[in-house]
Amino acid sequence: xxxxxxxxxxxxxxxxxxxxxxxxxxxxxxxxxxxxxxxxxxxxxxxxxxxxxxxxxxxxxxxxxxxxxxxxxxxxxxxxxxxxxxxxxxxxxxxxxxxxxxxxxxxxxxxxxxxxxxxxxxxxxxxxxxxxxxxxxxxxxxxxxxxxxxxxxxxxxxxxxxxxxxxxxxxxxxxxxxxxxxxxxxxxxxxxxxxxxxxxxxxxxxxxxxxxxxxxxxxxxxxxxxxxxxxxxxxxxxxxxxxxxxxxxxxxxxxxxxxxxxxxxxxxxxxxxxxxxxxxxxxxxxxxxxxxxxxxxxxxxxxxxxxxxxxxxxxxxxxxxxxxxxxxxxxxxxxxxxxxxxxxxxxxxxxxxxxxxxxxxxxxxxxxxxxxxxxxxxxxxxxxxxxxxxxxxxxxxxxxxxxxxxxxxxxxxxxxxxxxxxxxxxxxxxxxxxxx
Amino acid sequence: xxxxxxxxxxxxxxxxxxxxxxxxxxxxxxxxxxxxxxxxxxxxxxxxxxxxxxxxxxxxxxxxxxxxxxxxxxxxxxxxxxxxxxxxxxxxxxxxxxxxxxxxxxxxxxxxxxxxxxxxxxxxxxxxxxxxxxxxxxxxxxxxxxxxxxxxxxxxxxxxxxxxxxxxxxxxxxxxxxxxxxxxxxxxxxxxxxxxxxxxxxxxxxxxxxxxxxxxxxxxxxxxxxxxxxxxxxxxxxxxxxxxxxxxxxxxxxxxxxxxxxxxxxxxxxxxxxxxxxxxxxxxxxxxxxxxxxxxxxxxxxxxxxxxxxxxxxxxxxxxxxxxxxxxxxxxxxx
Numbered sequence: 001x002x003x004x005x006x007x008x009x010x011x012x013x014x015x016x017x018x019x020x021x022x023x024x025x026x027x028x029x030x031x032x033x034x035x036x037x038x039x040x041x042x043x044x045x046x047x048x049x050x051x052x053x054x055x056x057x058x059x060x061x062x063x064x065x066x067x068x069x070x071x072x073x074x075x076x077x078x079x080x081x082x083x084x085x086x087x088x089x090x091x092x093x094x095x096x097x098x099x100x101x102x103x104x105x106x107x108x109x110x111x112x113x114x115x116x117x118x119x120x121x122x123x124x125x126x127x128x129x130x131x132x133x134x135x136x137x138x139x140x141x142x143x144x145x146x147x148x149x150x151x152x153x154x155x156x157x158x159x160x161x162x163x164x165x166x167x168x169x170x171x172x173x174x175x176x177x178x179x180x181x182x183x184x185x186x187x188x189x190x191x192x193x194x195x196x197x198x199x200x201x202x203x204x205x206x207x208x209x210x211x212x213x214x215x216x217x218x219x220x221x222x223x224x225x226x227x228x229x230x231x232x233x234x235x236x237x238x239x240x241x242x243x244x245x246x247x248x249x250x251x252x253x254x255x256x257x258x259x260x261x262x263x264x265x266x267x268x269x270x271x272x273x274x275x276x277x278x279x280x281x282x283x284x285x286x287x288x289x290x291x292x293x294x295x296x297x298x299x300x301x302x303x304x305x306x307x308x309x310x311x312x313x314x315x316x317x318x319x320x321x322x323x324x325x326x327x328x329x330x331x332x333x334x335x336x337x338x339x340x341x342x343x344x345x346x347x348x349x350x351x352x353x354x355x356x357x358x359x360x361x362x363x364x365x366x367x368x369x370x371x372x373x374x375x376x377x378x379x380x381x382x383x384x385x386x387x388x389x390x391x392x393x394x395x396x397x398x399x400x401x402x403x404x405x406x407x408x409x410x411x412x413x414x415x416x417x418x419x420x421x422x423x424x425x426x427x428x429x430x431x432x433x434x435x436x
Numbered sequence: 437x438x439x440x441x442x443x444x445x446x447x448x449x450x451x452x453x454x455x456x457x458x459x460x461x462x463x464x465x466x467x468x469x470x471x472x473x474x475x476x477x478x479x480x481x482x483x484x485x486x487x488x489x490x491x492x493x494x495x496x497x498x499x500x501x502x503x504x505x506x507x508x509x510x511x512x513x514x515x516x517x518x519x520x521x522x523x524x525x526x527x528x529x530x531x532x533x534x535x536x537x538x539x540x541x542x543x544x545x546x547x548x549x550x551x552x553x554x555x556x557x558x559x560x561x562x563x564x565x566x567x568x569x570x571x572x573x574x575x576x577x578x579x580x581x582x583x584x585x586x587x588x589x590x591x592x593x594x595x596x597x598x599x600x601x602x603x604x605x606x607x608x609x610x611x612x613x614x615x616x617x618x619x620x621x622x623x624x625x626x627x628x629x630x631x632x633x634x635x636x637x638x639x640x641x642x643x644x645x646x647x648x649x650x651x652x653x654x655x656x657x658x659x660x661x662x663x664x665x666x667x668x669x670x671x672x673x674x675x676x677x678x679x680x681x682x683x684x685x686x687x688x689x690x691x692x693x694x695x696x697x698x699x700x701x702x703x704x705x706x707x708x709x710x711x712x713x714x715x716x717x718x719x720x721x722x723x724x725x726x727x728x729x730x731x732x733x734x735x736x737x738x739x740x741x742x743x744x745x746x747x748x749x750x751x752x753x754x755x756x757x758x759x760x761x762x763x764x765x766x767x768x769x770x771x
Contacts, residue, residue, distance in 0.1 A: 040740070092726065097686055098679045102478045105606070109474035126587060127681040134590050134604060148584075203575060203583040204685060230575070230583055232685070 030087040031078065031358060033348055034107030036100055036118035036128055037341075039092035042233050043120065045259040045290045046337045050120055050143060051090060052330050053338030056322070057345035058086045068321045070376055072349050080356035086349060089113060093124045100124035104131040114358045115139060117344050120337070122146035123205035129157045138363045140351075142344025143337060145283070146209040150395040156360070158367050158386045160347050161340050162399035164206075164282065167305045168213040170401050171254070171280060172221040174420045178431070183419065185428020194277060196226050198250035200241055200265070201282075202257055203230035210256035210282050226250055233261045242268045252278035259285040263294050270298055270436040277432035278303065280403075287336045292406060292414050299406040299414060301433040307379045308339030309404045309416040311426045319378040339379050347372065347384055374398070380424070405429060442629060443622040453709070464614060468607045475723070477606045481678065483719040484613040485671050488620050490700040490711025492667025495624070496660045497697060498705035499633055501640030502552070503560045505693050506567030510540040510665040512574060512688035514672025519586040519682050520579075528599035533673040540669035541662045548661045552654055564690060571688040585683030588676065601677035609678050616674065620667060624708060627663065636660055640706075668696075702750060704759025713758050721746065
């Protein structure tokens with residue numbers, strides 16, 4: 001009995017010492033940022049990309065990486081906050097706005113995050129940003145492109161990515177360029193050959209805004225939208241939608257789809273032997289890695305707007321360095337989604353670095369005044385500077401988009417070549433789209 | 437007065453059931469006083485909401501045996517009525533909620549008049565179809581925000597606003613939905629012993645026999661349907677104020693209708709406690725499995741697998757749900 005007591009006492013002492021040592025060691029200070037993405041559900045593929053992009057940005061921000069030409073990579077933490085490290089707390093919103101709002105409350109009240117990054121789906125960003133606004137917590141949105149999000153005059157919401165007005169205008173500039181012979185490798189196309197348009201967009205906040213924006217710009221640029229329909233991204237069958245589009249014999253088909261429905265849409269277009277001179281996707285599903293790996297050669301000739309193409313890495317040194325690191329970690333190039341989540345977190349890091357404080361008011365003041373030069377970014381933008389007044393409050397004014405086209409390289413690999421802006425085009429455009 | 441007395445009369449239930457129910461209710465009453473996470477709070481609020489949806493479904497689906505898979509459309513009617521009236525005319529919740537209920541009842545008579553002529557699978561399919569039609573209408577109807585839905589601007593109201601139900605602190609929402617829950621429970625306790633309750637059970641057992649006994653089957657079903665949609669629509673109005681952003685996909689989807697029916701069926705359709713047990717199992721399970729296994733352990737999607745496995749297991753062991761298992765154990769003990 002005595003022996004047992006001695007053993008117990010000894011064990012207790014050891015435990016006390018271990019706990020004592022553990023608590024005596026000063027834990028490295030961390031700054032918690034809540035990150036809400038769709039990690040399951042129809043946009044899980046994009047969710048994985050977004051998560052990987054944000055994680056890479058945190059890795060670069062927390063460690064000194066001298067071989068990357070970026071201020072964030074030289075510091076090894078947030079130096080203005082005593083070298084504090086950034087800790088990301090990921091949550092999965094499944095594309096559900098109600099769940100997103102719940103998760104935002106959880107991050108703010110339970111996890112005590114300094115701010116929030118996310119959420120990809122514009123519909124979820126809408127509810128999450130409303131929660132942030134209510135609690136006075138800053139939110140940086142990296143990847144939701146519904147223009148309405150920055151038209152609410154929110155004081156705690158900033159968006160780094162350009163929105164769909166910019167992207168859709170790019171598309172119509174490309175159309176205009178086609179008629180004027182400005183597109184690399186394509187002689188001027190008479191306008192009546194590409195005048196008839198048809199669009200199919202998923203029907204949540206994002207898709208319905210894209211649909212409206214397409215109609216607005218079509219009127220402005222003198223094009224006819226013959227058919228404009230909305231569909232459920234979760235649909236298991238899109239054949240009636242495709243038949244409906246085909247019925248108007250459009251010259252160009254325009255889509256706003258997430259990954260699973262983008263793949264299904266192209267498969268259905270192929271099955272119904274749809275012919276159009278131009279097929280264009282509004283980013284998202286059309287530039288997800290799964291899109292090209294699942295559809296293979298069928299994607300050749302399809303256009304997509306994006307903010308990043310691996311070709312950017314060839315002309316922008318810092319993009320190449322980060323892309324190489326990303327490829328080493330994940331196994332493929334950065335996509336539009338991962339490049340934007342990387343940039344979103346980078347913005348968070350720069351704001352915290354400049355603010356030197358985790359107080360919401362200080363962060364708000366800094367976010368409203370910060371300018372991040374374009375040479376610090378992996379995306380081909382002029383930089384990041386948020387509008388502080390007007391109808392687009394919180395929107396990055398220096399962002400821009402590109403339009404890429406899937407083409408087969410010399411080695412047989414499918415790459416996204418830059419077609420627009422015309423001055424940075426990396427290949428001749430394939431026009432018209434070759435039938436499936 | 438008699439009716440009110442009947443609401444509080446639980447004397448036909450075993451003492452053990454009442455003791456457990458009393459303990460659970462007491463725990464729920466004091467829950468906000470103790471330290472808790474906001475996640476736990478929102479999970480319990482969701483539990484109350486789904487328990488109430490389930491109670492509504494249980495009247496027509498459980499006691500009446502009419503498997504309705506389109507109840508979410510009434511949730512949408514309630515939620516949209518409240519959201520539209522608040523955004524456009526600044527109408528208080530306490531006015532818009534009853535209006536929503538009335539609109540839902542009118543629509544349920546339109547739907548019920550035609551679909552109650554159908555039976556079995558045909559009835560279930562018809563309810564799904566009607567629900568999807570209404571959802572499609574809302575998705576293109578610009579007045580209600582079409583597929584983008586509506587956002588109640590919380591910054592327009594000063595929290596706590598008891599008229600419009602705008603609170604920064606979820607405890608207020610908790611207290612309110614708890615009150616709804618208690619009222620709902622007392623009402624269902626009366627309903628199951630009411631004339632309509634007995635008529636429904638006889639319709640469920642054999643519609644022809646019920647008709648030969650002089651029961652107006654169609655009218656009994658319609659009245660019950662109105663009770664069911666009252667529950668769902670009222671909680672739908674609450675949902676609009678709680679979430680502050682509603683979309684057709686979020687409030688009127690088939691997934692939601694199925695989830696409501698599933699809660700009641702899993703807990704035990706046609707019993708007082710069934711929908712509460714169903715919601716008590718599925719809501720925390722879904723939330724916490726997702727949190728622990730999905731977000732923290734990085735096993736994204738495993739929560740759905742476990743969730744599905746539990747549903748399959750209970751369905752295979754006892755198709756009458758958890759309450760059926762409890763009854764079976766009791767019978768065995770008595771034998």
